[in-house]
Amino acid sequence: MGFLLTVSFLIHGLSLFCIILLYMQVTKVKRIERLHQQNINKMEAAMSSYLAEFQEQNEQFLRQLRERSTSLSSEMEESSAKSPLVDEEDVPVQRVDLKSEPSQSLHELLSIEENQKHISTSFDELTTDQIQDLSGEEIKEFSVYLKGKGLTIEEIAKHLHRGKTEIELLLKFHQ
Incomplete structure (x- = not known):
């Protein structure tokens, strides 16, 4: 009989200890x-x-x-109201020579095109370390470039190691 009484007290003590621990956890959560x-x-x-x-x-x-x-x-x-209307007859007619040279030479246009190709090839050759070191404007340009190549927003975000929402916002603000 004394043995059962001792076991009962031990079980009551253990349950009281568990109740105290649970109470402490509940107060911590609150x-x-x-x-x-x-x-x-x-x-x-x-x-x-x-x-x-x-x-x-x-x-x-x-x-x-x-x-x-x-x-x-x-x-x-x-x-x-102050300026009088001008008659069409008073306005001198300017003649344009259609055979004249264009404002930009062919060489200038080709150099601009080569620079754009150089930029696109430089974007293609970037390593992951270089991508992480890009500034905000460069990331914007690069994301627009990748979007122009036909990549999805998820693919661009993965390629640039950025968030999908960040890329969406960059592209939205670019438009």
């Missing part, structure tokens, strides 16, 4: 959830203030744009 909720509230406040500031800047920009357009339209009306 504390983490509270901290997470506080961080979410801070982020929401920061984003809402940023959006409010952004909206204010947009409204200010629109007001300035409207002011400029009204001032330009009034200036154009004033200038059109």
